[in-house]
Amino acid sequence: MDASHQTVSLSDLDRFCRDILKGCGANEETANATTRAMMHATRCGVDSHGVRLLAHYVKALEGGRLNKTPNVQKVSGFGAVETLDADHAQGAVGAYAGMDRAIDLAKKFGIGAVGIRNNSHFGAAGAFSIEAARQGLIGLSFCNSDSFVRLHDGASRFHGTNPISMAVPVAGDDPWLLDMATSAVPFNRVLLYRSTGTQLPQGVASDEAGINTTDPNLTEMLAPLGDAFGFKGAGLAGIAEIFSAVLTGMRLSFDIPSMMGEDMQTPRQLGAFVIAIQPEAFVDRATFEAGMQRYVETLRTSPARAEAFVMAPGDREWKVAGHREANGVELDPVTRAAFLELSGAYGVSMPA
């Protein structure tokens, strides 16, 4: 079997990421949080935010952009609200810590909201929302990021792909999990279409004048979700922006240096924002559970278009997760090459 098509088990992939991160000097908390967030994405098939980011994070940790031994701490609090300073940790460190605090606050006050300062790229927003759902609560996560998406009728990169995520527990089932960029498509989609020479769908990407294009090679920016009604996508990006950057005093998207830029020394000063909600603060557990079950069951069994089927948010992800847990995952060639290099540099055996 050609090594480039070998699959690796999720558990060994987890081991590899942890050991590489510890090998480069990241503390236990950083290795753990970074690995968990990447593995959430890889497990669910969100490969853009999965283990392919390991080499990038290592570079940022080695360069000093990310703090290998951050001291994440609470800097202020008021009732059901707290602000954490992540001390320029890898972004998942701050986001997991924030969600942990939000869950505690929600258990005390019914709802808890936490702003995270001096954070960085946190990966898939759903990784943190799902933590609340695993404990029976509703979780929401938001982040802004460097500019890549034009405004409605705009002709420059303005917002980041600013994700909005919410996870809701469903008794006896996988959580309802929405994790969406507020752009029409992720930029990775554009790159994929470039490499395959395919045309993009209408209304998802624009050239340098802000005019929609279906040519991935002319794409200079992404369109906000909604095409002709892109003011909605831009407004949703604004929700993530205001929560993540304004309420934390961190950088607005257009002030954030590019994630993939040359400078691996300077912290990027991103904010993030998480909310947890305790359902029982509103209704008894049985009513909540019956409501969610009826909602997702009716959704899944409702009529579909010819040759299509309907899914609840997260269904596709849990299906991929089931498959990958059983069969492992195939690494793309670029990630495999990067892993070989990391394996040699830190003396950690390749995932199998």
Added chain:
Amino acid sequence: MDASHQTVSLSDLDRFCRDILKGCGANEETANATTRAMMHATRCGVDSHGVRLLAHYVKALEGGRLNKTPNVQKVSGFGAVETLDADHAQGAVGAYAGMDRAIDLAKKFGIGAVGIRNNSHFGAAGAFSIEAARQGLIGLSFCNSDSFVRLHDGASRFHGTNPISMAVPVAGDDPWLLDMATSAVPFNRVLLYRSTGTQLPQGVASDEAGINTTDPNLTEMLAPLGDAFGFKGAGLAGIAEIFSAVLTGMRLSFDIPSMMGEDMQTPRQLGAFVIAIQPEAFVDRATFEAGMQRYVETLRTSPARAEAFVMAPGDREWKVAGHREANGVELDPVTRAAFLELSGAYGVSMPA
């Protein structure tokens, strides 16, 4: 001047609505809340949710679907969270009461969330979010409604147009105000295109098989926001659904009788959900204000496409509001005819 093209002043329109509602026996609180919510929409140019609804609300109040003298009360509370029972009030009564409580809770706990049970159609969601912004807080409002929007790849009406709204104060300026249906377009747009014989944009409406159509006469359901990426719009509708219906134990969209149905006797058992956030619970006021100002100023002055311009959420609405405050508003023929009837029935002079 032809009477059908006369404009009426906003203040006299306000007087007319209040007096008609009181004339039909609604209590002071109901007349006040219903009028405020309708006038917010009419002032801002959201005519679908403006005073054109007066005749409908009167019919529902007279029929008993809406309670003319509701006793809105808190039924439970836990920390920063409360649940109100609106006693089948007109929907704005419950939503304003809910936002008032959320604001109080946010002042105490930094954030407050309120679920409203036994509510009804509340009009424009922005009407309630803006109340928080007027007091310096961030406000969010959500509601579900009777099914009108298919799922992504769905072939039946599933969600309501389930709005999401957020208002954020901007020092020395009108608030940032997002108020959006999670459908691609409102159904009123379809009706407008029907009456003018125009084709709809691509990907916003579907025929009875769930297949996209640009023919307004074939439109049986709306598409979720996002066209080819409509799972995002459907997921956002889910956020409004879970907050408004599941967390209140109220009806899911597909269980709600049609707003415009024959039965004007039976309460519809809608839920609603509001959140208020005190910015100072996260950052000092100066940092928050500077952040919002820089965000909206940079947005408004960022490059636009040729022959287009960019706006912050709410800018279009505040512009219309300025114009209508100065010049009044022209009533559409159907609304004017309904007003003449109400004027006669309740002995209230027409707005001038």
